[in-house]
Amino acid sequence: MIGAGSRERFLRPLYRSLGSIRFRLALVYSLLLFGLGAIVVGGIYWGLARNLDESPLSQSIGLDELQAGGGVESVEEQAIRELLVATEIDANERAMQTLQDYSLIALAVLFGASMIVGWSLAGHVLKPVGRITAVARRISATDLSQRIALDGPPDELRRLADTFDDMLDRLDRSFDAQRGFVEDASHELRNPLAVIRSNLDTTLADPDATTEDYRFVAEQVSRSTERMSRVVDDLVTFARHETRPQHLTLVDIGDLARQGAAEFGGYAANHDVRLACEPPSGLLALGDAGSLRQALANLLSNALRVAPPGSEVRVTAGGEGAWVWLAVTDEGPGIPTAEQERVFQRFQRGRQASGEGRGLGLAIVRQIAESHRGEARLTSTDGAGSTFTILLPATGASSPGARIRRRGRTGETAPVSR
Template sequence: MIDPHIPPPADDPPEVKVDQPRPMSTVRTRLHSRSHRASSRLPSWMGSIRFRLTAVWSILVFGLAALVVGGIYLGLQYSLKNQKISAMAFQVGGITFIQPDQAQLVQRAVNERALDALRVYSFWALLALFFLSLVVGWIVSGRLLRPLGEISNSVREIQASDLKQRIDLGGPNDELRQLADTFDDMLGRLDEAFEGQRQFIHEASHELRNPLAVIRTNLEVTLADPDASAEELRHAAEVVERSSERMARLVDDLLVYARKGTLSLERDPVDIALLINEAAEEFTAPASAAGVHLVHQAVGGLWVVGDRLALRQALGNLLANAIRYSPEGTTVRLRGGLEGPWVWLAVEDQGPGIDLVDQDRVFQRFWRGDSREGREQGRSGLGLTIVRQIAEAHGGEVKLVSQVDHGSAFALWLPALAPAQPSPPLLES
């Protein structure tokens, strides 16, 4: 039995929360956005941002100018209305005559003419200002929105089959530049995702092609021999059965691998002791059939938040690998404990171990160590990949310590739900 200590993750675990039932109000989240499409019967240029900016700019300028001119007009009208001439005086033959009524009439006529002229000039001035603001607003908005046109043209040229192209917008670091940079980052993530998907499809196709080739070859050889004996037919049928089982296992693992990246896991309290006991009960018979002694140790009071079935599957994958690689007469140990804010689940075996250069590759898709032997045993090469995926989906991680000819130890580290009593150090012999 190996005697290393797997340290817990360096970072603190994320805050764990139990899922609450969703209220019915959260289900009604879609608005009737399609009802606005019926009103879009205007020319296309009138629906552009440039036209709307120009219209808003012109209306604001026209409205402010109208308020200013209207204020001047009302103020002048009020001032002229309160300005009175008490009398008009003139002399005839050295005698002064005063006509008060005539003076008021003349003053009123002068004021009305001034107000009429002000109204006319104000109207034409506002009209000219409105059209001038349209022209200026159209030019300025076009200048400001030019980067959006560049972004739109670049996006239009990008094809789904080639996501290497980037917008790479220059200019000042404003909102449009940040939008272009964000879009470039999104293209980079999409490119990586599509590249990973293409690689995954290529690898999965390759893995499925091998058992299909075995089935086809054996069937062709058997059918080509009309004098094949019953023993030869039985042998061919056994080969086809093993290959079909391997294909079924590979397809199941592919489905699990794909779903773990897309489906949301349950977030319920999980009792680690119960999880360990269930896994031990399930794998006791396979371990006995392989001549391996399975020992488990469950510490009470350990809880995590997560998907019990997913964690059960991760633990099952680790146990299946440990039993498969353990020589007859050896022991596989399944334990759990607490260290700081982390709960750990460890599976230790006394198998051949994993070379140091391969320990970083064991969690890669379709890696089996000895690929030929792994295919003959029907392994899909996705078991440890699924374990890592499940651990990361729960805010934890999986670690490995292995020594050639001494065995391997895999540990799942998960954020603890509640404080518990400290347990012995992990992997202490």
């Protein structure tokens, strides 16, 4: 006797198969084929029955003509006629019954065969779905290296598999970026924490430490915590701009440039640097005003930090077609070509950077530009200054369609041929 547990283990796969898409596809295929077969067989049955009713055997052998030509029908002729008609009716009924029986058997065989063929075809068609499911099950939170890599014609399942692989690629890159971000952040915060701990341990271990020693340590701790606070603020800003801005409006880039230059006017004067800003009016870009102000502030802070006394920092802007640009040019030491891409990475400082930089300012600029579907670009000559340019869509285009070049030592930039 089969126990309840054994019966459940036997029935569970059966129920799962009956509820699968494969079974439903096979059933639909079989029902369609069965329905078409039933229509064909029914048509043949109806046509044959109608033909037998309209053309009986008695007409074929000419009994009606014999009766009309011979006058009065004898008893023997009448008996023969009735026997013939009865025999004909019985033969017709037997033939129709036989046809019906064989038709039902044929339809049953057709249904069973179509279920088997439909099950096989559905399994072949849905095989990529099983492959997708297997890959999805093998994926874990720490391993996104699995890919479907489905071959075959570019049908719906191939597009589904390719879309799934693309999604895994994006997730893998995102997780790698997050891991790198955490590692960089921990490395950047480890140094001030080490300074704080070493100063505190040294002072607390010294029994002869004076009030001045404690004051000195307190000042060191204050500077280190201030640095940590700035790093944390920049980390939060960087993380916030990893997605597209949510408050997009039309921003006047000229007004934005003038406001940024005004805010840094005092800082530039204290460092004996001329800050020039003469952007045109009416340059509208689609973006988040607060984010763009921060990007410009980071560029100005970077330019004023590296600009030598007596030099000039210029803020310029322009537009062409569906794109507008905002540029900051300094007359600092410049950046070698080999380092130009690296300065936009997190916690990377070019040769021109001073110790005050935290290595996130230019990374935030690029993040803000890309979150606006734009670009951050650098044009620099070693020993002759640098121009940082933010290229923004004026009407929401998908990617920049112009290249930026630098014109002379004036720092003016403009789009050129596409």
